[in-house]
Amino acid sequence: MSLPNYLKAEQAVLASVFLDNKIMNEVNDKLLVTDFFDSRHRFIYTAMLDLYNDNQSIDYASVFSRLEQAKTTGKAGGIEYIMEVSEHLYTTSNLDSHINLVLDASLKREMIEVASEITKKGYQDDISAKDYIDESEAAVFKISQKRKTSEFSKLGQIVTEVREILETRSKNKGEVSGLKTGFSNLDKITNGLQPEELIILAARPSMGKSAFALNIALNVAKKNRSGKAGVAIFSLEMSNDQLASRMIANQADVPGNKLKSGFLDSNDWASLTSSEQILKNLNIFFDDSAAVTISDVRAKCRKLKQEDNLEIVIIDYLQLIKPARGQSNRQEQVAEISRGLKQMARELKVPVIALSQLSRSVETRDDKKPVLADLRESGSIEQDADIVLFLYREDYYVHDESKKTGDVELSVAKNRQGQSGITLHYKFEPSFSRFIVKEHFEPSGE
Structure with a gap:
């Protein structure tokens, strides 16, 4: 049985970056290299990140060049696969949905890995039951909190939220937050x-x-x-x-x-x-x-x-x-x-x-x-x-x-x-x- 993954969604995310380099800002904020299941996609995304951090244009030619420099072209599927991914779709309108699918599968895989580690640790004699349960709960809770982790917010958005809070406080003078x-x-x-x-x-x-x-x-x-x-x-x-x-x-x-x-x-x-x-x-x-x-x-x-x-x-x-x-x-x-x-x-x-x-x-x-x-x-x-x-x-x-x-x-x-x-x-x-x-x-x- 294969680990949870959405290969089409991973391809769609990479294709979106090829289609519009500005999207890399959002993708970089939300996805790590390890969130991609397909190893080819990890290498392609790594090359994209390198180009992004160097303020270089991201297209199939520049990505291929970075892969060649790192001697990982074959691991990324070769030029044919890179071109196939870059031509995968013609719109970026569903980017958020594709990112969420990639993240969802990534969290499931992480949970499976943690569960496996918990099982292995349970067979060890040098850990008490109390410590074992606490460490297990902490590991699971940490993963559950990842979905709740906040992202950077633009000042304009925060100002709007603060304005709403102030209006609420004005209507409810004396109330504590x-x-x-x-x-x-x-x-x-x-x-x-x-x-x-x-x-x-x-x-x-x-x-x-x-x-x-x-x-x-x-x-x-x-x-x-x-x-x-x-x-x-x-x-x-x-x-x-x-x-x-x-x-x-x-x-x-x-x-x-x-x-x-x-x-x-x-x-x-x-x-x-x-x-x-x-x-x-x-x-x-x-x-x-x-x-x-x-x-x-x-x-x-x-x-x-x-x-x-x-x-x-x-x-x-x-x-x-x-x-x-x-x-x-x-x-x-x-x-x-x-x-x-x-x-x-x-x-x-x-x-x-x-x-x-x-x-x-x-x-x-x-x-x-x-x-x-x-x-x-x-x-x-x-x-x-x-x-x-x-x-x-x-x-x-x-x-x-x-x-x-x-x-x-x-x-x-x-x-x-x-x-x-x-x-x-x-x-x-x-x-x-x-x-x-x-x-x-x-x-x-x-």
């Missing part, structure tokens, strides 16, 4: 959480970063894609039950200590029943595996993405992700993890929020508000992150309950696509694991 977090001041700064971004949310222990991340998860699931947005939460420190209990307390307005003690009255049960129905309809997926690697996270998220159930990934927390193997020190391990998270965000085209611990050096200062240097192994994390947020709660250092205010500061230490050096203000209700915007924010220039 990314995922809505449910926090209006944060959405103003970020214009919503954007695809491919790595967002670091960092704080010292007990500042409320897990609760804040769960608030974002709940809000994203409820406020995007008409309540059908997919949220993946990897909690390496808390169990699924603990996470769900926090969300129930938040949604039902029932204090967490009541859920723990079981002292619930009839009103509490009514609120819980109502909230249960809301939460059951949300696409929030938990994974509380105690020890996971980046490969584990990526494989699970890739599956959700393929099922159209992934808009955002939340990881609590970065330093608990298990390194792969081979790194000699913690800095290298964290560098691998943060780089892996950024690559995953780009591959899956979703924002990734990774919680991070701050170093103990914060506690030795009089001013305990965090700065970028306080990030553990901060070099790689700071470099890979698009946004770095610090959560600070003065109440943590206040021991007199009567003097606690519930005030929380969220400082935007880094924002690659917008304003930074800004502090946002919230109220934290620990009983309900809930954050409330205290002060609205208007970015400069609005």
Whole structure:
């Protein structure tokens, strides 16, 4: 059985170039030499590319000359076949269809080759089942993404698209372009959480970063894609039950200590029943595996993405992700993890929020508000992150309950696509694991 191919389409593409040299611009953008199945066509196309790159005219005589120089005339079918191809058709109107057929067959052949390699690797003893599955999924996903790879766009086309976006925004003033977090001041700064971004949310222990991340998860699931947005939460420190209990307390307005003690009255049960129905309809997926690697996270998220159930990934927390193997020190391990998270965000085209611990050096200062240097192994994390947020709660250092205010500061230490050096203000209700915007924010220039 022959491998997938469309020989007539390959001939038509080459003939189109012979017919109109200007078409080579488009063909060169879309087709590689390896996309041609017939070896004769590969040699002819290689000669065409050489002439194109040298700004030379492409006709059967010049192509034949290049083939002679490379001593590949016979491999290209000889002068008779080159002339046959050059006279193959009399119009270029169906060029796009012919290119698409060539690409379609090329992708099928690549998939067959990858599948063959996957099969061979499966017989090897030096690879674990987990690594084998992850590498296999990655290889297949890479091919599937090729159809979605964007091409160069002309400025005029982009300007038209931007104009349409601006008109839509003008009609829907205040709407954000990314995922809505449910926090209006944060959405103003970020214009919503954007695809491919790595967002670091960092704080010292007990500042409320897990609760804040769960608030974002709940809000994203409820406020995007008409309540059908997919949220993946990897909690390496808390169990699924603990996470769900926090969300129930938040949604039902029932204090967490009541859920723990079981002292619930009839009103509490009514609120819980109502909230249960809301939460059951949300696409929030938990994974509380105690020890996971980046490969584990990526494989699970890739599956959700393929099922159209992934808009955002939340990881609590970065330093608990298990390194792969081979790194000699913690800095290298964290560098691998943060780089892996950024690559995953780009591959899956979703924002990734990774919680991070701050170093103990914060506690030795009089001013305990965090700065970028306080990030553990901060070099790689700071470099890979698009946004770095610090959560600070003065109440943590206040021991007199009567003097606690519930005030929380969220400082935007880094924002690659917008304003930074800004502090946002919230109220934290620990009983309900809930954050409330205290002060609205208007970015400069609005």
